[in-house]
Amino acid sequence: MGAIYRREVGAFFTSSIAYIFLAVFYIFSGLFFSLNNISAGSTDLSFVFSTMFFMSIFLIPILTMKLFSEEKKQRTEQGLLTAPVSLTGIVLGKYFAALTMYVIAVSIVFIYGLILSLYGTVAWLTLLSNYLAVLLVGAAFIAIGLFVSSLTENQVAAAVGGIICLAMLFLIDVIASFVKISWLQGFLYDLSFYTRYYEFTCGIFNLSSVLFYLSTAVLFNFFTVRVFEKRRWS
Amino acid sequence: MIEVRNLTKHYGDKKAVNDISFTVNDGEILGFLGPNGAGKSTTMNMLTGYISSTSGQALINGVDILEDPIKAKSFIGYLPEIPPLYVDMTVHSYLNFVFDLKKCKLPRRSHLKDVLTLCKIIDVENRLIKNLSKGYKQRVGLAQALIGNPPVLILDEPTVGLDPKQMVEIRTLIKRLGKNHTVILSSHILSEIQAVCDRVIIINHGVVAANDTATNLSNKVTTDHRIMARIDGERAEILQAIRALNGIKYIRADMEREPGIYEYEIEAEQGIDIRRDINQICRAHEWDILTLRTMEMTLEDIFLKITMGENIQIQKGAGK
Numbered sequence: 001m002g003a004i005y006r007r008e009v010g011a012f013f014t015s016s017i018a019y020i021f022l023a024v025f026y027i028f029s030g031l032f033f034s035l036n037n038i039s040a041g042s043t044d045l046s047f048v049f050s051t052m053f054f055m056s057i058f059l060i061p062i063l064t065m066k067l068f069s070e071e072k073k074q075r076t077e078q079g080l081l082t083a084p085v086s087l088t089g090i091v092l093g094k095y096f097a098a099l100t101m102y103v104i105a106v107s108i109v110f111i112y113g114l115i116l117s118l119y120g121t122v123a124w125l126t127l128l129s130n131y132l133a134v135l136l137v138g139a140a141f142i143a144i145g146l147f148v149s150s151l152t153e154n155q156v157a158a159a160v161g162g163i164i165c166l167a168m169l170f171l172i173d174v175i176a177s178f179v180k181i182s183w184l185q186g187f188l189y190d191l192s193f194y195t196r197y198y199e200f201t202c203g204i205f206n207l208s209s210v211l212f213y214l215s216t217a218v219l220f221n222f223f224t225v226r227v228f229e230k231r232r233w234s
Numbered sequence: 235m236i237e238v239r240n241l242t243k244h245y246g247d248k249k250a251v252n253d254i255s256f257t258v259n260d261g262e263i264l265g266f267l268g269p270n271g272a273g274k275s276t277t278m279n280m281l282t283g284y285i286s287s288t289s290g291q292a293l294i295n296g297v298d299i300l301e302d303p304i305k306a307k308s309f310i311g312y313l314p315e316i317p318p319l320y321v322d323m324t325v326h327s328y329l330n331f332v333f334d335l336k337k338c339k340l341p342r343r344s345h346l347k348d349v350l351t352l353c354k355i356i357d358v359e360n361r362l363i364k365n366l367s368k369g370y371k372q373r374v375g376l377a378q379a380l381i382g383n384p385p386v387l388i389l390d391e392p393t394v395g396l397d398p399k400q401m402v403e404i405r406t407l408i409k410r411l412g413k414n415h416t417v418i419l420s421s422h423i424l425s426e427i428q429a430v431c432d433r434v435i436i437i438n439h440g441v442v443a444a445n446d447t448a449t450n451l452s453n454k455v456t457t458d459h460r461i462m463a464r465i466d467g468e469r470a471e472i473l474q475a476i477r478a479l480n481g482i483k484y485i486r487a488d489m490e491r492e493p494g495i496y497e498y499e500i501e502a503e504q505g506i507d508i509r510r511d512i513n514q515i516c517r518a519h520e521w522d523i524l525t526l527r528t529m530e531m532t533l534e535d536i537f538l539k540i541t542m543g544e545n546i547q548i549q550k551g552a553g554k
Contacts, residue, residue: 011322074320080335081283
């Protein structure tokens, strides 16, 4: 797992993906930060965090798209799958590599916090709660993106498929509001990624939401392992 | 040591590999021969745990590849048909990665240097793999298999894309490795198998068609009943006289090797040695025999015979 993790993190930086990902992330979050906080004279970062939620819908699939599809295309997965490592090790190595990139990206908020603390008082606990929220959402999204990547050998298909999946999850609330069957509506609201996220931005720490995001991550990593397991046995 | 017992792989209804059994002993080089789609790569992929078998067993050093895959895989160095190279890495960092991936316990620096030297890629160590030629890529692939010094090497067409000089080098290298490794090697190049391997398995339509040493294989089908003779004399008379002999299946004389002298290809019924008869006829007619030899079969002939489904009886599945 360690070897795969290190290779993937290295590969993010030798390919242009890391730079594009980080640049887009920093430019847009920086833009909203300067508009909403610097210009408006506010220390409330929750809007910046919300934009991060939206950005991760589009940016996380870019991060995960090639992790498995490229291996399949270049036939390098044969090297991994015949090496003395477990499938779980392979999947988690790649998962944590992508997660590391994401952590590097969202940790920019601490710099924003520091900048704001020069001009006023920053609610650091709310900031931490927000930070935790985007991390958890990212952890779940990356697992989903990775799963989509394991289904195809085409990077573009993996990226588009990932974006569609994540957008659907984001739109669950909208869909739910049109559903008239009450139990189904309630169920869809329970699955809502954004509602749970929104609670965090208000500073509400809900353990069930933490578990929700973490179990999504575990579940999709498990699915990815199953994809490889299934292919081996077919 | 590799033991394969009744290994079978079905893809839907198609039987890619059907009930294959063989053993490769320590320090033995086994050649895997077969036409495209015969099941060579499928068998190798099953041995290395890349795909599972439908039924049957593959034991690597006594460890079942499906029961304890991680342990079994740690004994194997595998060079697949397409080397699993990360083209964006340099040769050095790629081999470093493989070293970590295999959780290799050997001293890193010296071991990597050994492998680089062995595969003669030390001069391209710091170049990106994507910029290397096919021959170099193939050698990096081989280096990747050698990392960790695994006791079992499985090489799927290791000399593809190499120039003749490199081919000889790689063959020599494989032969040297074969002294203290168990090696399975597949190839389309028959002379290569003949030069390198102790034993040959010919596989066709997913079944083992022949399993013996290369020399034995050619001996078994070498025949005293097929003769090439160059005889100085009137062509029509010679043909007539030899045709009249007992048990002649066919005779042909298309080649005028020297002015007025033809080469005769004669085949008799199996088990009949006609060399003496021919000699006697020639003496009686005062023709001179310039050459007389039995026709040895090369591995190539055997391969073609077996895979074309000709009726040659070769002892099957001797195992050892």
